[in-house]
Amino acid sequence: MRARFRVARGEFTLDVDLSLPASGVTALFGPSGCGKTTLLRAIAGLERHDDGYLQIGETTWQDADLFVPPHRRALGYVFQEASLFEHLTVRSNLDYAANRVPAAERRVPVDRAVELLGIGTLLDRRPAHLSGGERQRVAIARALAASPRLLLMDEPLASLDRQRKGEILPYLESLHRELDMPLLYVSHSHDEVARLADHLVLLECGRAEGSGPIDEMLTRLDLSLAHGPDAEALIEATVSEHDEEFDLTYLDSGVGRFSVARRALPVGSRVRVRVAARDVSLTLSPQSDTSILNIFPATVEEVAAEAEGQATVRLKVGGIPMLARVTRKSAAALGLESGKKVFAQAKSVALLA
């Protein structure tokens, strides 16, 4: 998928040229007012900007002399507020979408959308009688029932409280696994992006500062993501074993074996491990007299100085990027520079599942 748009609106300009993967979840990530929603609306065709080009697979939706109106684009759009049709029941909202899909393009039956979002008990209700979380689940199911080739979501969780977010995130993760449908997900929430995204586009002030696989993007020292207080690395892992005696769960990954507090997850399930840069310390020799369990041999790739005497170190562990936040003094004392062999100790790691 290729999207190029140039939009000038008063002081604000959006100028992006993106090539995005045709599968998986791509997050459009950035602060508010950086053009994420404008870009998503342009991709949907809800706003027409003449200076644009948009191609999905083999289909062109916009170029110099073509503009396919939104109702002829096979897409699904989930707005920040659920925006259900208030005059229709939940079932009719879903049918509204399904009935307008040409038979040849029907890929997601209504029943499947209902099952994926767990809204089977809500079908006969009116939107006015649903909670915020339920409404958003119905809105997502409705977008799926449109059998889109591309699913667009504009901060679908932003208007919900923490608890409701926690209620919907697992459904979004399951979409990811169950459906082969590319998802463009706009968000300014680090947590959501860390849980969902495979690919990340960093938008700042109307420009795409970078675009790439999420593990790469989070750890690139030329981007802002690696420098904030929440800088972290994401590592894909598989649950390999539970330790009854010490109440631990072991995870295998390209980095090595992680030990985390025991979680009730079946062996073999895929999870993401978050390792915050500030929780990683570096040593030159392997420590055995330490309480830290997660220790991996690593190679320093790059070191960047931060404010307040800190430095961020980008490491490669078994080919997978990780970050460590150390003091500049330690970085100098250990002689950290590109190619240096070290041991990374992760004081704590978080499991996303």
Place this chain on the structure above:
Amino acid sequence: MPTGADLTALGVTLKLAALATTVLLLLGTPLAWWLSRTRWRFKFVLEAVVALPLVLPPTVLGFYLLIAFGPHGPLGKLMAAVGGPPLAFSFSGLLVGSVIYSMPFVVQPLQDAFAAVGRRPLEVAATLRASPIDRFFSVAVPLARPGFLTATVLGFAHTVGEFGVVLMIGGNIPGETQVLSIALYDHVEGLEYGHAHWLSGGLLLTSFLMLIAVYGLNRRFRVLRP
């Protein structure tokens, strides 16, 4: 008791009000839709034209319509050219006059109702592959239903109650242009207060009941704005 002539006038009135309301809904719906959506900078001029009957003395409107309907007036000439019925002192003329006179009572509630629907539901429908016409009928109209109710009742009731315009362009031809309000006027002129009470009381009660229905069924909408 109402006289036979009163019942004839009632028939003419109901027929006029029903036809005028139908024509108004057919013309007013696209107009109101357009007014609620357009970003045309001079739309306020058109809104003022639509609202004009709210403030204009009906006799003024009636006078200009009479001129326009006459054999030398633009509408009179047009009707003659297409072989239509004469407009002055005819039921057709009364219908045209009523449509203009009751226009704000239909267009304004519809415009407000369409505006209250907002853009979002229509955008959602567009992303669900609904064409513009489909969106209008499947989303905008059902969501604007309270506005349609208000518009229908007000357009009907206001047409039933008109007097000045009818007097100027319709005259007082029983069975053709004599409507209830004119028949009432005749009774009062003839000092037939008993008959006048029947008509006045009936009209008062009917109008009141219609407004009760409108206000009771949708409290969300302002009924009219000046």
